Amino acid sequence: xxPVYVADLTESELVARIQSHLPPPPAWLSVGIGxxxxxxxxxxxxxxxxxxxxxxxGVHFDRRFxxxxxxxxxALAVNLSDLAAMGxxxxxxxxxLVLPADLAIRDFDAMIEGLAKLxxxxxxxxxxxxxxxxxxxxxVDITVSGTVKRRQALSRRGARPGDLVFxxxxxxxxxxxxxxxxxxxxxxETCTGRYLFPDARVRLGVLAAxxxxxxxxxxxxxxxxxGVQRLxxxxxxxxxxxxxxxxxxxxxxxxxxxxxxxxxxxxxxxxDDYELLFTVRPQRVGRMRTALKQLGDxxxxxxxxxxxxxxxxxxxxxxxxxxxxxxxxxx
Amino acid sequence: xxPVYVADLTESELVARIQSHLPPPPAWLSVGIGxxxxxxxxxxxxxxxxxxxxxxxGVHFDRRFxxxxxxxxxALAVNLSDLAAMGxxxxxxxxxLVLPADLAIRDFDAMIEGLAKLxxxxxxxxxxxxxxxxxxxxxVDITVSGTVKRRQALSRRGARPGDLVFxxxxxxxxxxxxxxxxxxxxxxETCTGRYLFPDARVRLGVLAAxxxxxxxxxxxxxxxxxGVQRLxxxxxxxxxxxxxxxxxxxxxxxxxxxxxxxxxxxxxxxxDDYELLFTVRPQRVGRMRTALKQLGDxxxxxxxxxxxxxxxxxxxxxxxxxxxxxxxxxx
Numbered sequence: 001x002x003p004v005y006v007a008d009l010t011e012s013e014l015v016a017r018i019q020s021h022l023p024p025p026p027a028w029l030s031v032g033i034g035x036x037x038x039x040x041x042x043x044x045x046x047x048x049x050x051x052x053x054x055x056x057x058g059v060h061f062d063r064r065f066x067x068x069x070x071x072x073x074x075a076l077a078v079n080l081s082d083l084a085a086m087g088x089x090x091x092x093x094x095x096x097l098v099l100p101a102d103l104a105i106r107d108f109d110a111m112i113e114g115l116a117k118l119x120x121x122x123x124x125x126x127x128x129x130x131x132x133x134x135x136x137x138x139x140v141d142i143t144v145s146g147t148v149k150r151r152q153a154l155s156r157r158g159a160r161p162g163d164l165v166f167x168x169x170x171x172x173x174x175x176x177x178x179x180x181x182x183x184x185x186x187x188x189e190t191c192t193g194r195y196l197f198p199d200a201r202v203r204l205g206v207l208a209a210x211x212x213x214x215x216x217x218x219x220x221x222x223x224x225x226x227g228v229q230r231l232x233x234x235x236x237x238x239x240x241x242x243x244x245x246x247x248x249x250x251x252x253x254x255x256x257x258x259x260x261x262x263x264x265x266x267x268x269x270x271x272d273d274y275e276l277l278f279t280v281r282p283q284r285v286g287r288m289r290t291a292l293k294q295l296g297d298x299x300x301x302x303x304x305x306x307x308x309x310x311x312x313x314x315x316x317x318x319x320x321x322x323x324x325x326x327x328x329x330x331x
Numbered sequence: 332x333x334p335v336y337v338a339d340l341t342e343s344e345l346v347a348r349i350q351s352h353l354p355p356p357p358a359w360l361s362v363g364i365g366x367x368x369x370x371x372x373x374x375x376x377x378x379x380x381x382x383x384x385x386x387x388x389g390v391h392f393d394r395r396f397x398x399x400x401x402x403x404x405x406a407l408a409v410n411l412s413d414l415a416a417m418g419x420x421x422x423x424x425x426x427x428l429v430l431p432a433d434l435a436i437r438d439f440d441a442m443i444e445g446l447a448k449l450x451x452x453x454x455x456x457x458x459x460x461x462x463x464x465x466x467x468x469x470x471v472d473i474t475v476s477g478t479v480k481r482r483q484a485l486s487r488r489g490a491r492p493g494d495l496v497f498x499x500x501x502x503x504x505x506x507x508x509x510x511x512x513x514x515x516x517x518x519x520e521t522c523t524g525r526y527l528f529p530d531a532r533v534r535l536g537v538l539a540a541x542x543x544x545x546x547x548x549x550x551x552x553x554x555x556x557x558g559v560q561r562l563x564x565x566x567x568x569x570x571x572x573x574x575x576x577x578x579x580x581x582x583x584x585x586x587x588x589x590x591x592x593x594x595x596x597x598x599x600x601x602x603d604d605y606e607l608l609f610t611v612r613p614q615r616v617g618r619m620r621t622a623l624k625q626l627g628d629x630x631x632x633x634x635x636x637x638x639x640x641x642x643x644x645x646x647x648x649x650x651x652x653x654x655x656x657x658x659x660x661x662x
Binding site: 030031034035036037038039040041042043046047048049050051052053054056058059060081082083085086088092094095096098127128129130132133134135136137139141143145146148153155156157217218219234 | 369378381385413425458467472474476548
């Protein structure tokens with residue numbers, strides 16, 4: 001039996017396949033999928049947090065070693081991570097899918113299933129979207145909206161000299177996982193799983209905002225070095241990161257070292273981990289630790305301190321090295 | 332001097348170029364471009380209307396005869412048209428741009444300028460977005476949000492047998508304009524201008540919603556036949572369109588006829604006009620006409636009636652022909 005491709009179906013049929021993966025519409029959704037736009041009742045007494053992010057085939061994923069379910073999961077997770085960085089609770093998403101004609105309908109379904117599963121888990125509802133064919137690569141563009149109480153939204157701008165710097169989970173795993181998938185040999189699920197199905201730290205972000213424990217926050221989509229540079233620039237502070245304190249995923253460390261690389265420099269520059277980096281005023285660290293105990297499931301590590309020096313440095317056993325610049329040319 | 336391409340700049344530099352085209356942020360925007368997400372104060376006592384639409388190079392436009400400014404304008408206009416169809420006032424937009432490395436920075440700027448000019452005109456603010464490089468075609472994906480009072484949102488679902496069917500402006504011009512641009516010979520600005528710089532009927536949509544004059548509404552992105560079919564299906568009615576009443580743009584009619592085509596069938600099937608098609612209960616037609624006088628600038632024509640027959644037909648001097656099906660295969 002020859003495979004069926006998205007080009008063999010009508011737009012309405014594809015939309016129906018998406019809807020079959022979605023739970024019943026919530027009460028706040030007046031008009032959902034199937035009209036010119038979605039109509040939504042805003043959440044009471046809360047600010048709205050909006051973000052958009054696209055995954056592009058050949059740039060952000062390779063269909064040869066990224067299962068379709070992982071593409072859907074990742075496309076939503078990177079957006080959830082942006083909401084987490086602002087301390088927002090996820091609410092709704094719009095999907096804009098740019099589909100090559102030769103995308104198998106089996107892969108289309110698996111991609112939607114991966115996305116819908118994560119959406120249900122994070123209590124986010126898909127309220128609308130757009131499908132278009134493309135002569136080029138698969139593009140999964142998602143807009144998400146979440147909510148946060150007034151004066152509780154986190155941003156990159158609130159850090160002050162003296163604030164301590166914390167990092168959730170571990171770094172390096174996703175980049176090592178991607179390298180393993182590309183190499184095609186033996187791989188470690190701790191790393192490949194992290195690349196293919198990243199966790200967004202939604203509960204941590206919401207908690208850090210609700211307790212006013214964090215003074216600033218950013219998610220590490222492009223790696224620790226990039227995130228630290230951006231947060232420091234937005235807040236107008238310097239940051240000193242203690243290399244020895246960095247929670248590098250052990251399997252990733254072994255992978256980097258097996259290739260003869262400096263594991264710390266590799267981990268610091270590697271993206272796709274989607275951990276949260278946030279700062280806390282010294283007098284609020286106790287409150288933060290209490291809050292983290294409520295959360296339970298995610299380890300948070302103190303990795304540095306904000307300074308008035310306006311420089312971002314990596315402290316390697318007392319030797320201060322300039323942190324690599326996350327900013328790269330666009331092309 | 333060799334041209335500069337987007338690949339020669341950093342993401343931050345491209346974002347700064349976008350910001351240079353935008354007006355100062357409105358008071359309701361707590362956090363704008365430059366953080367992980369935008370933070371917005373919802374509009375008081377209004378529902379939120381959300382839509383997303385993508386323009387893909389090679390599918391929706393051809394860079395050889397579509398100036399960059401028109402790409403930006405059209406990408407926003409198609410989204411504004413969705414808001415108009417719901418009766419919503421535009422409020423904000425998020426831009427997700429998927430950029431080929433060989434896009435000249437001059438074209439990038441012109442595209443943003445075309446988009447920003449329309450945004451200012453329609454009082455819509457760009458609050459955030461995402462830039463990504465691509466090995467494929469240029470994709471301009473825009474999410475818009477607007478607002479509408481409770482119980483005033485229009486949808487495709489409210490038409491009843493007996494309701495009269497109205498159409499704004501004229502049809503056929505955009506499709507004829509696109510054919511002229513492709514042919515490359517003599518063209519008429521009434522048609523090419525309509526294709527390149529479509530008007531979204533925002534004021535008309537808002538007015539039709541505010542006066543509760545319209546019982547249902549849809550925008551004609553894929554042509555009259557497609558729109559009528561969708562509205563009829565969503566409302567569970569039939570629709571009879573009077574071919575003689577259809578306001579076909581005269582230059583488009585001449586163009587279609589010069590090629591030996593049936594101008595009515597061409598106009599009915601041609602997309603990209605972004606007119607509004609809406610239905611009005613017979614007893615509310617007077618109220619509708621009064622409201623339209625306030626608006627002034629857009630002609631609205633009665634083109635048909637909703638029936639209980641569940642069929643969509645084109646009445647050509649008494650001969651009833653089935654309306655062509657808008658639904659096409661996706662590929």
